[in-house]
Amino acid sequence: MSVSTTDQYVQDTIEMLQELTSDWDTDLESQISPTTSIVNDLGFESLDVVYLVTAIEQRYGRRDLPFEQLLMVDGRYVDDLTVTEIAAFLQKNI
Numbered sequence: 711m712s713v714s715t716t717d718q719y720v721q722d723t724i725e726m727l728q729e730l731t732s733d734w735d736t737d738l739e740s741q742i743s744p745t746t747s748i749v750n751d752l753g754f755e756s757l758d759v760v761y762l763v764t765a766i767e768q769r770y771g772r773r774d775l776p777f778e779q780l781l782m783v784d785g786r787y788v789d790d791l792t793v794t795e796i797a798a799f800l801q802k803n804i
Contacts, residue, residue: 715801716797716798716801719796719797719798719800719801719804720744720793720794720797722769722797722800723793723796723797723800724742724743724744724746724793726762726765726766726769727742727746727748727752727762727793728742729765730758730761730762730765731752734752734753738751738752742793743793744792744793744794744797745792745793745794746792746793747790747791747792748762748790748791748792748793748796749789749790749791750790759781762796763777766800770800770804772804775803775804776803779799779803780795780796780799
């Protein structure tokens with residue numbers, strides 16, 4: 711059984727978040743899932759988002775991704791993102 715592209719990007723996102731938070735003391739009760747939010751559940755701060763962007767660029771070998779589409783809405787930074795939202799951005803842009 712093959713994994714769909716969306717599922718692969720969800721899995722990739724979860725793996726990157728697990729690597730970034732492996733030594734954090736998060737309040738998350740369970741494993742990172744598609745509905746996990748990076749701010750509310752994982753406690754990301756602005757610098758952590760920069761680390762995530764860098765991890766995405768390195769994983770896919772791309773420095774030209776339009777991250778403003780992911781991080782901004784109507785000229786304002788988004789308050790939070792879920793694994794699914796990040797995966798949808800990756801599927802659209804990679």
